[in-house]
Amino acid sequence: MSFGFASERSGSELSHDLGRRLSRDALIVLPDSPHFEELAERWQDGGRPTYSVVVVVATERDVSESVKYANARGLPFLATVGGHGTYYGMGRLQNGMAIYLRNLTQLKLDRDGRSALVGGGLRVDDVIKGLWKIGKQTVTGSCNCVGITSPALGGGHGFLQGQYGLLADQILSARVVLANGSAITVSDREHKDLYWGLRGAGHNFGIVTEMKYKVYDVVRPQWSYVYFTFSGTQIEELYGLLNRMMFLQPAQATHWSLWLKDAAVDTVHPVISHSILFNGPLRELEKYAKPLYGLKNVGVYSGVTDYPGLADVTGYTVDGYLCQYKGKLAMWPSDVETYEVPAIRRWYDLFDEMVQAEEALSGSFCLLEGYSTQAVRAVPADSTAYPHRRQKLLLAPIIHYMPTGNQTLEAAATNWGSTMRTAAVGSNQRRSYVNYAQGNETTEAIYGYEPWRLQKLRTLKRQYDPEGRLSFYAPIA
Ligand SMILES: Cc1cc2nc3c(=O)[nH]c(=O)nc-3n(C[C@H](O)[C@H](O)[C@H](O)COP(=O)(O)OP(=O)(O)OC[C@H]3O[C@@H](n4cnc5c(N)ncnc54)[C@H](O)[C@@H]3O)c2cc1C
Numbered sequence: 113m114s115f116g117f118a119s120e121r122s123g124s125e126l127s128h129d130l131g132r133r134l135s136r137d138a139l140i141v142l143p144d145s146p147h148f149e150e151l152a153e154r155w156q157d158g159g160r161p162t163y164s165v166v167v168v169v170a171t172e173r174d175v176s177e178s179v180k181y182a183n184a185r186g187l188p189f190l191a192t193v194g195g196h197g198t199y200y201g202m203g204r205l206q207n208g209m210a211i212y213l214r215n216l217t218q219l220k221l222d223r224d225g226r227s228a229l230v231g232g233g234l235r236v237d238d239v240i241k242g243l244w245k246i247g248k249q250t251v252t253g254s255c256n257c258v259g260i261t262s263p264a265l266g267g268g269h270g271f272l273q274g275q276y277g278l279l280a281d282q283i284l285s286a287r288v289v290l291a292n293g294s295a296i297t298v299s300d301r302e303h304k305d306l307y308w309g310l311r312g313a314g315h316n317f318g319i320v321t322e323m324k325y326k327v328y329d330v331v332r333p334q335w336s337y338v339y340f341t342f343s344g345t346q347i348e349e350l351y352g353l354l355n356r357m358m359f360l361q362p363a364q365a366t367h368w369s370l371w372l373k374d375a376a377v378d379t380v381h382p383v384i385s386h387s388i389l390f391n392g393p394l395r396e397l398e399k400y401a402k403p404l405y406g407l408k409n410v411g412v413y414s415g416v417t418d419y420p421g422l423a424d425v426t427g428y429t430v431d432g433y434l435c436q437y438k439g440k441l442a443m444w445p446s447d448v449e450t451y452e453v454p455a456i457r458r459w460y461d462l463f464d465e466m467v468q469a470e471e472a473l474s475g476s477f478c479l480l481e482g483y484s485t486q487a488v489r490a491v492p493a494d495s496t497a498y499p500h501r502r503q504k505l506l507l508a509p510i511i512h513y514m515p516t517g518n519q520t521l522e523a524a525a526t527n528w529g530s531t532m533r534t535a536a537v538g539s540n541q542r543r544s545y546v547n548y549a550q551g552n553e554t555t556e557a558i559y560g561y562e563p564w565r566l567q568k569l570r571t572l573k574r575q576y577d578p579e580g581r582l583s584f585y586a587p588i589a
Pocket of ligand 1: 155190191192193194195196197198213232233252253254255257258259260261262263265267268269270314315318319320321434547548584585
């Protein structure tokens, strides 16, 4: 991949000093370049870091040299791939260096066909399509424009997790550039302690240039889906039923509920779009989903596709609406074990109240994700740093609005988000998946409540990043 503006390496001291350490294909892009904005672009405005330079690296050595250079000059730095991180702490990085990894695009199947080398700059789209062409697949996130490595470093959820485990569970080894710029291999044989920490708290320990990642033959090529639309009056019936269905949820099925304003269905109250995505034929899905057909719905449709086709069905293609710039967006996530129905009702009522009261926030939505967890739970809880294996559901009010600088709106957005999260959590312990976290969560909520877990993470942090250079994304406090 080339951006075709190599001449931008000249013209400044920084370009000269850093440029001579980098490979021929690396690029140094300064703020006066017409390409700078494009490279520093993010999916949304919340917690936006600012940069005085973007280094488009071409090799692992470029990453090492960039980190060493930044350290020597006291420049804060941040790796960037898909630009989808929603952790507001990233905004603490000001006038720093972006280490842009998108050119690390290796995707190469191993001889045994059971793993592949996956470049640290690949996005979900690259991995799904690249593997599908050779009859393979692996666990990826659901949204095609998001990077593959960052979700994996935090655990990582996707439609295939019930069959194969989290994204992190697919990492066999990784090449990691540490905070001091040195590059090491991390696996169950080398730097075993870091291998544990990388899979769940990985953003804290280094920049991953490449991973050896498990891949699988495509044995069930067909996917099917069914989308129901329900009204808000059915919260109790729907989520009570889903609690019961969870006991029978096949490893191939994912439940997704989205609450949103849809004036074509209801001009006042948010509607519930509930879908099941299933790796198998439609008749099998319909058999499993039968109880849901028994509820009164406002609309229902179903169809079939394949794994790459899921992005079209869900609206998560790279050029689709959901991948485009979003204004300002704040997630208020919690991971829980079951739907606590009275809590879900309180949350829905608050959301209903908000979209009616605040026109500027009416593009907000709520997400209730029920990925299957059989293979996730089969991995021993203490074998990786990912701490939420027992939590089956990801719940998140997602507040969305266009940034206007209006402080009253900002305060209202925060207040609604926080109030809704408190309602959604109900009587559950507060837990937040690191890649959905916003920055106002405790270290325990993100990395787990077991004292041994936090102690182990803190020891690793002291050992591998004593200066706290990698502390803009969910730092281990
Ligand atoms: C629309 C949308 C859909 C999503 N869908 C899913 C999903 O299905 N499953 C899921 O688990 N999560 C999902 N997420 C959350 C996602 O995992 C995080 O937002 C993730 O951090 C995005 O990674 P990125 O490379 O796109 O973002 P960036 O903003 O580029 O990176 C985020 C953080 O990761 C670090 N990072 C990125 N690449 C590397 C690397 N190679 N080595 C070390 N650090 C790195 C960056 O430095 C930064 O701190 C979704 C988020 C959004 C906004």
